[in-house]
Amino acid sequence: MSADDANDRQDEPRHPYETDESFHPLGKEWEEQMRDELEETDFDADLGMQMARDAQRLVAGEITEEEFYSSYHDDVEEEFDVDERPVFDDIENIDFDEATDESMLESLKDVDFENEDISRRKMMKKMGAGAAFLGYGAYATYENQNTDDAVPQDISGIRPAGEGDRDHRWGMVIDLERCDGCLACVTGCINENGTSTGANWMYVFTYEDEDTDQQNFLVRPCQHCSNAPCAKVCPVRARHTRENDGLVLTDYETCIGCRYCQVACPYGVNYFGWGEPDVPMEQIAHLEATPDEVQAMDPDERHDALRDVQDHVYDDRGRWVDSRPPQGVMGKCTMCPSRQDEHTPDHGPKGTVACMDACDEAGMSAIHFGDMDDPDSRPNRYLEHRKDVEESPGDKAERIAEEEEEDWADPPAPHHTTQLSTFKLLEDLNTQPNITYIGNEPGPEAEQVEGPVRYSSLSNDWGVEVVDNRKEHLDYGAQANRSNQEQEADD
Amino acid sequence: MATKESGPEDIVRPLHNTSKWWYIAFGITAAISLVWLTIYGYQLEEGLVITALSDWGSGGGVTWGLYIGAFIWWVGIAHGGIILSAAVRLFGMTKYQPVARVAELLTIAALAMAGLYILVHMGRPDRVVTSVVPSYPWTVQSSPLAWDITVITLYFVMTATYLGLTLRYDAHRLRDQIPGYLSPLYRFITIGYTKKEDQIVERMVWWLALGIIIMAPLLLHGGVIPWLFSLMGSMPGWQGAVQGPQFLSIALTSAISGVIIISFLLRRAYDWEHIITEDVFRGLTMWLGLFSLLFVWLQLQQVINGVYAAGISSETVMMATITHPVYIIAIGIMAVVLAYIFAQAIRPGVFSIPRSLMASVLVLYATLTEKILFVVEGLQYPEFSLYAGVPGGYFPSIWEMSSVVGTIAMCTLIFLVIIKIFPVVELHAVEDHHDHDESGDHGDSSHDDSGDQGTAVATDGGATGLDLGIETAGTENERATADGQTEVTDK
Ligand code: SF4
Numbered sequence: 001m002s003a004d005d006a007n008d009r010q011d012e013p014r015h016p017y018e019t020d021e022s023f024h025p026l027g028k029e030w031e032e033q034m035r036d037e038l039e040e041t042d043f044d045a046d047l048g049m050q051m052a053r054d055a056q057r058l059v060a061g062e063i064t065e066e067e068f069y070s071s072y073h074d075d076v077e078e079e080f081d082v083d084e085r086p087v088f089d090d091i092e093n094i095d096f097d098e099a100t101d102e103s104m105l106e107s108l109k110d111v112d113f114e115n116e117d118i119s120r121r122k123m124m125k126k127m128g129a130g131a132a133f134l135g136y137g138a139y140a141t142y143e144n145q146n147t148d149d150a151v152p153q154d155i156s157g158i159r160p161a162g163e164g165d166r167d168h169r170w171g172m173v174i175d176l177e178r179c180d181g182c183l184a185c186v187t188g189c190i191n192e193n194g195t196s197t198g199a200n201w202m203y204v205f206t207y208e209d210e211d212t213d214q215q216n217f218l219v220r221p222c223q224h225c226s227n228a229p230c231a232k233v234c235p236v237r238a239r240h241t242r243e244n245d246g247l248v249l250t251d252y253e254t255c256i257g258c259r260y261c262q263v264a265c266p267y268g269v270n271y272f273g274w275g276e277p278d279v280p281m282e283q284i285a286h287l288e289a290t291p292d293e294v295q296a297m298d299p300d301e302r303h304d305a306l307r308d309v310q311d312h313v314y315d316d317r318g319r320w321v322d323s324r325p326p327q328g329v330m331g332k333c334t335m336c337p338s339r340q341d342e343h344t345p346d347h348g349p350k351g352t353v354a355c356m357d358a359c360d361e362a363g364m365s366a367i368h369f370g371d372m373d374d375p376d377s378r379p380n381r382y383l384e385h386r387k388d389v390e391e392s393p394g395d396k397a398e399r400i401a402e403e404e405e406e407d408w409a410d411p412p413a414p415h416h417t418t419q420l421s422t423f424k425l426l427e428d429l430n431t432q433p434n435i436t437y438i439g440n441e442p443g444p445e446a447e448q449v450e451g452p453v454r455y456s457s458l459s460n461d462w463g464v465e466v467v468d469n470r471k472e473h474l475d476y477g478a479q480a481n482r483s484n485q486e487q488e489a490d491d
Numbered sequence: 492m493a494t495k496e497s498g499p500e501d502i503v504r505p506l507h508n509t510s511k512w513w514y515i516a517f518g519i520t521a522a523i524s525l526v527w528l529t530i531y532g533y534q535l536e537e538g539l540v541i542t543a544l545s546d547w548g549s550g551g552g553v554t555w556g557l558y559i560g561a562f563i564w565w566v567g568i569a570h571g572g573i574i575l576s577a578a579v580r581l582f583g584m585t586k587y588q589p590v591a592r593v594a595e596l597l598t599i600a601a602l603a604m605a606g607l608y609i610l611v612h613m614g615r616p617d618r619v620v621t622s623v624v625p626s627y628p629w630t631v632q633s634s635p636l637a638w639d640i641t642v643i644t645l646y647f648v649m650t651a652t653y654l655g656l657t658l659r660y661d662a663h664r665l666r667d668q669i670p671g672y673l674s675p676l677y678r679f680i681t682i683g684y685t686k687k688e689d690q691i692v693e694r695m696v697w698w699l700a701l702g703i704i705i706m707a708p709l710l711l712h713g714g715v716i717p718w719l720f721s722l723m724g725s726m727p728g729w730q731g732a733v734q735g736p737q738f739l740s741i742a743l744t745s746a747i748s749g750v751i752i753i754s755f756l757l758r759r760a761y762d763w764e765h766i767i768t769e770d771v772f773r774g775l776t777m778w779l780g781l782f783s784l785l786f787v788w789l790q791l792q793q794v795i796n797g798v799y800a801a802g803i804s805s806e807t808v809m810m811a812t813i814t815h816p817v818y819i820i821a822i823g824i825m826a827v828v829l830a831y832i833f834a835q836a837i838r839p840g841v842f843s844i845p846r847s848l849m850a851s852v853l854v855l856y857a858t859l860t861e862k863i864l865f866v867v868e869g870l871q872y873p874e875f876s877l878y879a880g881v882p883g884g885y886f887p888s889i890w891e892m893s894s895v896v897g898t899i900a901m902c903t904l905i906f907l908v909i910i911k912i913f914p915v916v917e918l919h920a921v922e923d924h925h926d927h928d929e930s931g932d933h934g935d936s937s938h939d940d941s942g943d944q945g946t947a948v949a950t951d952g953g954a955t956g957l958d959l960g961i962e963t964a965g966t967e968n969e970r971a972t973a974d975g976q977t978e979v980t981d982k
């Protein structure tokens with residue numbers, strides 16, 4: 001019942017938290033109905049109602065968890081006749097924001113009742129009514145529009161956690177005015193991830209726009225959208241958003257290869273495993289264990305094990321999400337989770353990505369990766385810096401006025417926001433991209449042209465051929481690519 | 492033949508007599524199916540690289556193609572089929588009762604083919620259960636593809652129930668007239684059958700039919716299937732609320748065409764001129780005309796909205812669509828079909844069953860190509876069009892095209908087998924037939940003798956234009972009489 005009800009509720013105007021009539025967001029009638037239901041059980045209805053009310057206050061942040069638990073611990077012990085306090089010891093581990101009535105019930109089921117006098121079933125019934133009620137309250141007042149926080153551990157979410165609950169929100173500031181189209185980032189990404197020919201997770205457009213003959217560049221990794229349509233549409237939650245840091249990843253062990261994510265992504269950043277990957281698994285550093293084994297490991301142990309082998313396949317949750325996808329599975333830019341999870345500290349520390357490293361090495365420093373939540377992160381500091389150095393409209397107008405010495409050039413009332421042009425790609429689609437660009441946004445008439453460096457001229461550590469248009473390669477070369485590689489490279 | 496009375500012995504005839512044509516048809520379809528299954532095996536082995544698909548974006552291709560187009564085509568036939576059959580039951584359109592079960596069987600077979608296409612389309616079909624099921628409670632909240640899986644399953648179950656219930660009735664009454672080797676099967680499906688259940692079943696079937704009719708526009712081809720596309724902000728060619736009605740109209744046109752073709756073949760093979768009368772074909776042809784008109788009308792809506800001062804992206808995609816040869820041919824076919832149907836409505840002499848058959852085959856061709864084009868064009872003109880590789884090229888590979896032939900062969904094969912196991916015309920139809928004539932309360936006595944195409948045709952054809960066989964009143968009574976009748980025939 002939870003999911004649907006909760007969805008319905010979101011459509012309605014939000015209930016005031018508590019009215020004179022009723023503490024329950026669904027109003028008096030509902031409250032009375034719940035009381036009746038509680039009274040039918042052996043559960044103390046007054047206590048239940050009081051708990052439900054406070055549970056909602058807890059969710060709303062009006063009382064702390066400690067206050068909540070301490071005020072009910074004794075009551076509950078008495079009511080349930082249990083010597084130990086398994087009930088709330090267990091509940092303490094539940095994050096209320098993430099609890100639905102279902103998961104709450106689940107966790108209550110696991111409570112081990114020592115007392116033989118009360119039949120487990122009866123207890124369940126009591127607990128069930130109370131817990132359902134609690135859960136309901138939690139759901140009703142849960143502010144975040146995100147029903148998805150209710151998903152259990154082994155199912156992935158589709159949104160990053162709320163600002164206070166996440167560790168990071170990885171993203172980039174890309175300064176297109178610094179980019180010179182050298183494609184160093186493209187090579188850097190291929191070296192890091194071993195992607196197949198034509199699967200250019202990092203892609204750089206060279207384009208011409210109206211009114212200008214100059215070449216412009218657009219650097220295009222996955223935008224790691226905070227409201228990612230690709231994750232929303234995935235029928236198996238293989239494409240998902242890592243809640244603690246907002247990375248949008250694909251679980252290669254779950255993906256069924258339906259390619260819906262690719263269809264839903266407005267940016268065209270996905271590259272499917274149409275055939276056998278060019279770089280075999282043996283060449284990619286990884287822990288010798290099956291995904292099941294890795295996931296079954298204790299988190300700390302897993303972290304150490306992955307770190308020991310400088311694993312580039314599993315992330316810290318033990319999911320196979322990094323490096324190129326196997327056959328039949330979707331891949332795209334990952335923002336290098338092995339680095340963010342500190343599995344490859346020597347080769348790439350946390351807070352860096354391979355494309356940025358390559359860009360820095362090439363002396364361009366157009367890509368600035370980091371935590372967008374953190375004002376002191378590299379991208380945020382860079383953005384601030386760029387805003388500062390950019391001429392303000394007032395300054396600019398003054399300069400023009402001086403140069404032209406004409407009255408008509410008198411500036412309009414200068415305002416103090418910066419002149420710096422920044423944009424996010426297709427922002428009006430509400431995908432909430434985590435890449436901010438500095439520079440001009442390509443207009444509707446923009447046209448991609450041949451860039452200063454050709455994709456086919458790139459070489460990489462794996463010896464994998466690089467091409468721009470993957471379709472041609474798939475049609476004419478992929479099946480026989482190993483033998484034909486040289487021949488292909490010529491054209 | 493004109494004066495032949497229809498009875499149970501007619502409908503069980505296919506179970507007894509097997510002509511050499513059946514063996515030939517069986518042999519051919521089985522061979523084609525096997526060849527195609529081998530091709531599918533090859534695809535499993537090599538990966539989807541053998542298709543002409545590629546990644547959209549820098550990949551320069553389209554990621555969904557013929558497989559998805561053919562999938563929605565089959566689903567459309569299936570959904571249309573069940574809507575037809577439900578309408579026959581719900582509105583008491585007894586005239587079409589002889590083809591109601593054909594429509595139901597077509598639904599089952601077409602749904603099976605649609606399901607098969609999902610597998611064929613997927614990169615990792617081996618994971619279909621292991622990946623979809625565990626995450627289902629969450630994905631069903633967000634993924635249109637999960638909704639899709641839900642309704643397809645739901646409809647499979649509903650249709651099978653529906654079919655099963657009506658089969659029980661027939662199986663019980665025909666159990667003495669079937670070949671001995673089928674007896675165990677018939678005993679199995681009639682386990683626990685008593686005459687008392689007839690009325691209950693009748694009511695259940697009625698409610699099921701009501702459910703199907705109500706849910707069709709909401710959930711089936713008027714809802715979930717078009718939502719798969721129309722909710723994607725990434726592809727303007729797919730967007731718009733018109734997709735629901737558009738899909739539904741195409742589904743119904745395709746399904747009626749399918750029913751016409753199968754009915755024609757059955758009538759030919761088993762001399763059922765007196766059961767599936769010419770009148771039935773006239774009526775079906777009129778319905779085909781009605782839905783074809785809807786189809787063309789909705790196309791017009793889209794075209795006008797797309798080209799008249801629309802946004803850049805929707806104009807581009809609409810211009811591309813209406814100038815595409817495949818589209819022009821499809822719409823041209825629809826125009827020819829409509830011209831024929833109008834002509835025969837005005838001048839009944841224009842009507843002939845082979846002509847209607849021809850029209851049906853053409854319609855199915857047009858709807859299939861329209862579906863594939865719809866999918867491909869949508870992906871070729873995405874919102875974000877900076878990629879030089881967009882619009883990408885796509886022409887289905889020979890392997891992909893073989894799947895259409897393969898699935899049609901398999902669908903036919905399913906029919907060929909079913910013909911030998913169950914009566915494909917329900918007993919009610921031949922019983923009602925008697926009843927129909929005797930009660931004579933419809934002012935339309937041409938059912939039995941419409942076989943002789945004399946003067947009756949003129950008057951009858953005129954009537955068909957208006958009276959499409961809907962007899963909403965008196966259904967209950969008729970059912971009652973039919974049951975009474977049953978008792979007699981049964982003995
Ligand atoms: S850019 Fe595309 S693939 Fe990346 S998160 Fe956004 S929608 Fe998903």
Ligand code: SF4
Pocket residue numbers: 233234235236237238239250254255256257258259260261262329330
């Ligand atoms: S291709 Fe994989 S990741 Fe993408 S939507 Fe399908 S199952 Fe999900």
Ligand code: SF4
Pocket residue numbers: 188189190192193201202221222332333334335336353354355356
């Ligand atoms: S962030 Fe990592 S995966 Fe993404 S483009 Fe850069 S190197 Fe490639």
